[in-house]
Structure formats: C-alpha cells, structure tokens
Amino acid sequence: MKKTLFVAALLLVGAAMPGIAQLKLNGAGATFPYVIYSKWFDVYHTKTGIEFNYQSIGSGGGIKQVTEGTVDFGATDGFMSDDQLKDAAEKQGTEVLHIPTVMGAVVVTYNLPSVGSGLRLTPEVLAGVFLGDITKWNDAKIAEINPGKQLPDLSIIVAHRSDGSGTTAIFTDYLTKVSKTWSEKVGKGPSVNWPVGLGGKGSEGVAGLVKQSEGAIGYVELAYAVKNGLPYAELKNKAGQFVAANFESVSAAAAASAKSLPADLRVSITDADGKEAYPISGFTWLLVYKTMKDKEKAGAMVKFLRWAMTEGQSYAKDLYYAPLPKDVVKLCEKRIDSIEVK
Amino acid sequence: MAQNVVAQTYGAPAGDGGSNPPVASSVRSRAKHRQWNVGDFVFKHLTMLFAVGVLSLVFLMGYEMYKGSSLSIAQFGWRFLATSVWDPVRDEYGALPLIFGTVLSSLLALVIALPLGLGVAVFLSELAPRWLERPLSFLVELLAAIPSIVYGLWGIFVLVPWLRLHAEPWLGSHLGFLPFFKGAPYGFGMLAAGLILSVMVLPIIASISRDVMRSIPDLLREAALGLGATRWETTKVVLAASKSGILGATLLGLGRAVGETMAVTMVIGNRADISASLFSPGYSMASVIANEFAEATTSMYTSALIEVALVLFVVTILLNALARLIVWSVTRRYAST
Numbered sequence: 001m002k003k004t005l006f007v008a009a010l011l012l013v014g015a016a017m018p019g020i021a022q023l024k025l026n027g028a029g030a031t032f033p034y035v036i037y038s039k040w041f042d043v044y045h046t047k048t049g050i051e052f053n054y055q056s057i058g059s060g061g062g063i064k065q066v067t068e069g070t071v072d073f074g075a076t077d078g079f080m081s082d083d084q085l086k087d088a089a090e091k092q093g094t095e096v097l098h099i100p101t102v103m104g105a106v107v108v109t110y111n112l113p114s115v116g117s118g119l120r121l122t123p124e125v126l127a128g129v130f131l132g133d134i135t136k137w138n139d140a141k142i143a144e145i146n147p148g149k150q151l152p153d154l155s156i157i158v159a160h161r162s163d164g165s166g167t168t169a170i171f172t173d174y175l176t177k178v179s180k181t182w183s184e185k186v187g188k189g190p191s192v193n194w195p196v197g198l199g200g201k202g203s204e205g206v207a208g209l210v211k212q213s214e215g216a217i218g219y220v221e222l223a224y225a226v227k228n229g230l231p232y233a234e235l236k237n238k239a240g241q242f243v244a245a246n247f248e249s250v251s252a253a254a255a256a257s258a259k260s261l262p263a264d265l266r267v268s269i270t271d272a273d274g275k276e277a278y279p280i281s282g283f284t285w286l287l288v289y290k291t292m293k294d295k296e297k298a299g300a301m302v303k304f305l306r307w308a309m310t311e312g313q314s315y316a317k318d319l320y321y322a323p324l325p326k327d328v329v330k331l332c333e334k335r336i337d338s339i340e341v342k
Numbered sequence: 343m344a345q346n347v348v349a350q351t352y353g354a355p356a357g358d359g360g361s362n363p364p365v366a367s368s369v370r371s372r373a374k375h376r377q378w379n380v381g382d383f384v385f386k387h388l389t390m391l392f393a394v395g396v397l398s399l400v401f402l403m404g405y406e407m408y409k410g411s412s413l414s415i416a417q418f419g420w421r422f423l424a425t426s427v428w429d430p431v432r433d434e435y436g437a438l439p440l441i442f443g444t445v446l447s448s449l450l451a452l453v454i455a456l457p458l459g460l461g462v463a464v465f466l467s468e469l470a471p472r473w474l475e476r477p478l479s480f481l482v483e484l485l486a487a488i489p490s491i492v493y494g495l496w497g498i499f500v501l502v503p504w505l506r507l508h509a510e511p512w513l514g515s516h517l518g519f520l521p522f523f524k525g526a527p528y529g530f531g532m533l534a535a536g537l538i539l540s541v542m543v544l545p546i547i548a549s550i551s552r553d554v555m556r557s558i559p560d561l562l563r564e565a566a567l568g569l570g571a572t573r574w575e576t577t578k579v580v581l582a583a584s585k586s587g588i589l590g591a592t593l594l595g596l597g598r599a600v601g602e603t604m605a606v607t608m609v610i611g612n613r614a615d616i617s618a619s620l621f622s623p624g625y626s627m628a629s630v631i632a633n634e635f636a637e638a639t640t641s642m643y644t645s646a647l648i649e650v651a652l653v654l655f656v657v658t659i660l661l662n663a664l665a666r667l668i669v670w671s672v673t674r675r676y677a678s679t
Contacts (some may be wrong), residue, residue: 029434060637084639142609155526162612164430164637187431198530198623199612201633208498209530213506 014224028055029062029075032166032221033284034308036102036319037075039303040312050300051260052075059166060190067091070264072297077166078173078190079266095290097339098265099332100283102313102321103252103254105222105245106171107232107280111210112137112196114150116246121145122236123271123279129156129217130184132196137215152215159209159218164190170282172214174270182249219280220259222250223320237279238271249278250322257328266336281322291340298341305336402610404655411649413642418674422649428614428625430634439614439652443532444622444654447606448599450620451543456592458540459547460581463588466548467555468577479549486545494608497538502609505537510621511596528611533620535610539602543595550594554587554669555580585608590669597661601654603628626656 034056041052057065059076066074067088079098080088108126110119125141126281128134138151155233161168173186186192202207203224210216212228222245225232234242243249254272261267273281286305292298309329316323324332408415414422414591420436423434462482466475504527513523558580566576581588603626611623612633638644 058636060639157526157528160608163633166637189431190639191430191634193427193429193431194613197613198528199625199633201607201612205608212498212503213528220608 022049023296024050024051024053025072025297026053027062027073027286028057028065028071029287030059030077030166030284032073032077032104033102033321035223036316036321037313039319042310043134043315044304044307048300048303050304051305058164059169060164062287063088066096066289072292072294073289073301075101075285076287077282077284078169079285080270080287082090092289094292096315097288097290097335098285098322099288099335100265100285100328101308102316102323103250103281103283104170104321105250105253105278105281106167106174106219107220107222107225107230107245108217108235109207109210109225109230109232110217111212111214112152112154113214114152115146117231119146119149119231119233120236120242121233123178126235127175127182130158130160130175130195130197131179131181132158154215155210157213157216158194158197159200159206159213159216160194160197160204161191161206161219163201163205165202166190166282166284167203167219167221168192170268170270172278173268173282174280175259177268177271204229220248226320227328235279237275237277238273239275239277241275243276243278245278245280247317247322249276250281251325253277253279254283254322254328255325258325258331261328261331263335265331288339290338295341302336302339302341305339306333309333309336360470362562390468400659404425404652407648407652408653411645411652413645414649415645417642418646423653426614426616428630430640430643431638432640433642435642435649437627437650439616440625440627440630440650442533442616443610443614443655444600444626444628444657447532447535447539447610447624447626448596450532451539451599452592452596454536454540455543455547455595459544459591459595460551460588462544462548463551463555464577466552468580469573479552482545482548484540484545490542490602490605491608493538493542495606497534497605497609501537502534505529505534509533512588514621519648522620525617525619525621527621528623530609530611530623531621532610532617532624535606535624535626536620537603538609539599542602542605543599546595546598547588547591550591551584551588554566554584555593557587558583575601586668586671593661593665593668597658600661601628601658627651 012113034054037054041054045051054075059078062071062074062076063080063084065071067084069092081095085096112119121142122145125145126132128141135156137154137156143149143151150193161210169188169190172182172192175186176183176188186195198209200209200218205221206218206220207224207228207230210218220230222232232245234244237243251273253269253272256272256277257267257269265283265285267283269281269283272281289299289306292301309332310322313323318333351404414435418425422435422437423441424438426438427434427436429435466479466482470478506527510523510527510529510533513529514525517523562579562583563576568577571579606626607629610626610629612629613623613624614625614630615622617624631647631651631654635644635647638647
C-alpha cells in the first residue's frame, strides 16, 4: 500500500514538472490518412518519446480547428482555399503551411459478374454515368471501349458517398476537370448535389451498395478497394492510356506534376500528365503553423516532418498509400525548412 | 429501456391506486407546518436548481441553434422550408425534401407499427395469461434496447436485399398502378426506412399502450362483462377509454421516429428528392446533419445544417408536448375513479 502511494506520488510529481513531462502535440483532421498517421505517431513515439495525439474528425473539422487554433497541427485531404488561409492567418497571427505526406487514389468500383475485372472507362463515359446520361451497361459508348467484354442489358445504379468526404472532393474535382457539363451542373466539393444515384455512408456504405446491387457503380479509396478485394476500372488518362490504379501509377501522377508544383504545395493532381499517371490521384496534407507559440513544439514538429519525409515514407506501401516521389519530397523539405524554430 | 421509464411517468396511477391526489396534498400541507430545517431547505433548492437547469438547457439549446443558423435564416428566410435544392457547392439550401423524408418515413413507420403495437398491447393487458405476459412484455421492451446501428446493419444486410429481390418486385407487379409502388426496386429507399423505423417504434407504442390500458380501472371491465358483453366488446370499451393514452403513445413513437438518425441514414438512400414512390431514395433531417456536418466548410453550409437541426428540434418539442398533454389528460380523468 505504502509502495503504491509512493509510486503514485512520484508519477504526480513527474506529471507536474514541465521538464520531465513528455512533449505532446495535438492534431485533428482527415480520416483518409488516419491509418498511416497513427502508425507514424506510434513508431515516432517509441523512437523519440514525443507523443502525437491525432483525432480523425474529417478534413473540414481539421481546417476549422487549425483556424481556431485549438490544435497544434491539422490534416486535410483537400487544400484550404485562399479565403480560408487568410482567415486562419488573421486569427492565428501566422501563416498555415500545407505539407503533403502521402498520396491516395480514388477508384471506380462496379458490380458486373459477367464482366469481371478490368472494365475500361473514359472520362466522358464516367461523367456521363454519374450525370445520369448513360443509364444502361450495354450503352454503345461503354461497349466501344470494352471490346470482347460481355456487357449486360442492365440499368446502371450509381452509388456515391452521402457523408461529406475528401474522397468525394477528389472524385468530383476530377469530373469537373474532364467534363464541362459536370463543372456547370454539379461542381466539386466534399458534398455535392448528385444528379443521380444512391448515397451510402462512408466507404463501407458505398461498397455495401455496390456489392449488393448488380449493375451498380461507385467510387472508393484505392486502399479500401484493395483491402476488400473490390474490382475497379481502368481509366483513360490525359495521355490517352488506360491505367489501373496502383502505387506506381499514383506516384507517377505526382511525379508528372512535380515540375509545375506551386511553392505552397497546394495543388490538385487529378487528370495529371504522364503516360503512366492514374488520373484520380491526390495528396493528403498536414497543416502546420509557420510560427508556433511553443518553440519546443515547433522543433518537435519539424523533426517529425523531416522523419516522415524520409523514413516515414517506407511505411506507406504496406498500408496501401502511395509514397511521395523524390522530387516532391525535396519540395516538401524546402517548405519544412521555412518553419521557424529557435 | 427509456420508454419503460417514460411509461411509468406517464401512466402514473397504475392499478394499485397507491398515490391518489388527496393523500399527496395532505402530506404536502403537513410538511409545511413542520419546523424549518436546513437539510430540507438545501434539498428543496438543490433539486429545484436541477429542474431549472434542465429547463434552461432546452432554452439555451434552442437559442444557440437559432443564433447558429442566423446566417442561413437571413439568406433564405421561409424559402428554406419551401425549396428543394440542397447544393453545398453553390451554397443553395432548401430543406423541403429533408422535412418530407422525415415526415414520410415516420408516418410510414406509424402506419405499420400502430396496429401491430396495439395488438401486442391488447394481448398483453387483456388476454395473455400471467406466465406468458411477463416474459413477453420483457421481450417487447428489449426491442427498444437494441442500438440503432444494429438495426441499421440488419437493414443493410437482411431487409434491403429482401426488399430488392422479393418484396419490391412483387409490390411493383401487383400494386404497380399506385404511385407509391412505381420505379426501379433498389431496396434502399423510403420503404426500407419506414420498415426499420416501424420495428424501432413498435416497442414504444406497445408498452406504453399496455400501461395505459392497465391503468383503466377493472370496474369498467367488470361492468361491461356484467352487462353481457363478450371479451371483444369489453376490450373495445377499454380501448375506447384509453384512446387518448394510445394517441399519446403513438406520438411518443413518432417522436422517436422523427429523431432517429443512424438506422435511417444507412437504408434511406440519402438523396434529397421528393417522390411519391416508396421505392425511391429519400433523405431525412437527422441524416443530413449526421452525414454532412463534419465536412461542412463554409459558414453558410454550417449555418444551413444548424437550421435543419432547429427545425427538427421544434418538430420534436411540439410532438412531445402534444404527447404529454394527451397522456396527462387521460391519466387525470381516471385517477379519481
């Protein structure tokens, strides 16, 4: 009894003393990179003793919390707009920086037992399906690009996310780029006014809709499709090649855009150039403050980011994320160097 | 087991007649004449503070929601309740399809659950032998204790496939001439939401109706039987006497259906459309908030979602107030007999 009391007292004293207390950084944001972030934070914690507490509340929530200054860092799948950045800078008295960490892709999954894997889609057809202009699987436009495939006389059931999400943001960003009708009628964002289809909550909701209904088509993250063995379509990219999503084709999309990356690293890489590039790819970003009030935390943040750019990248593939290409890592490191540390 | 507590509160003077008003008031007046006591003083004011706290919480919530939605109220005004475009990209919000979806799915649930629940209540209170009544009541109440996410999963994996493959095609081919059963059978949609809600509402209606019918004095039954009424005719008398109590139970069930979020979101199809067909996907107020609030980035978007919450809040309060009023009127009428 006495012993436990003694230990408890020691612990209390330890917690109260700032020098001994462990450094703890709080963050919140996107759900999509949650798996790799928690792996990173775990590995980094055992390595350095610095603790990161990350809550995957969604990109919108991450941006809000960074703007309000209630967290030390945020995370988002869609970059902040100029207005949002200005708002955050005014409220926090410092710039918010976007640091890409890993990449993901959105794949188009479908339920067509007679076709199996390897359905091919062009941007025009994809937009047509999600606009409700193409309603049958044996439509001439689909048959034309899928010679030799047994396309059934089935109605197409469109499935989309009903909850606001970065996945939807990337997918609609792509459709906005490739289809004029889409950009005029629908536009892009984490939630949009879908012309047709059923909404499922979360990736599992969309996958459930697609799995259960023959003739259904939907979109999910690449990682989710791979983990659950869903079939997904090859997409025709800007260079005219049909490309399936995988780590290489996603990284290729970033590599192709690396030359034209803006200095603040806020960029959409959907419909990227490059023969091997998969067209519905995207970065996910950490949001950090250029100047942090707590210098110790700033130092830890910078060290962690540098680690994430090098050693951290090697964890990506096992967790179904595409690592950043070398050129992009260089740009990121330059950006990380601009964070003020004393 | 929330509805059980509710039932006890509402159906207060159950058959035992232990606490009729004259006794209660005489106890209260006696307490008044006792000496002033610190403990009593603290006790009284502390409990009052709690009661006032609950009340102010409701007002505060209403006020906060009103304040939070001021942007959207200023922008759209009453149009918010009457237009049907929900477009976050263009910041254009109309809640009519959401209100429609909430109301239709809830009403559908009531249409299915009311006769069933009433049947259960009649059996439990009038006909069932005692050894059967206890476990059966328990099981009915257990239905209410199942988390809604479990209902939702059951909906996705069992109800929806059954609807799509069997029920909806059958309805479409036999009753397809009605506007309610037109269109492609997706499985997901208004019908699935209504059915799932009916299962969730059923225990509320059944157990409160049972309690209300039990509170009808046996005198009434004996009189009916004495006049030569059959079992069915006696039950009719009891049903007539507990009419408003049953109405109250129904409204409480409706309140539950209106506010239900997770199970509905999982099966309703989440599409802000108004359609007469029960096969077509719909949307509800609670679902849209659950779906979109986390990623609502613009302030107008957030504001519109909070206004949806405000509308839902008002609807729920009105329904509950109505239910309370009705149940109160019936219990008061029979408390003195």
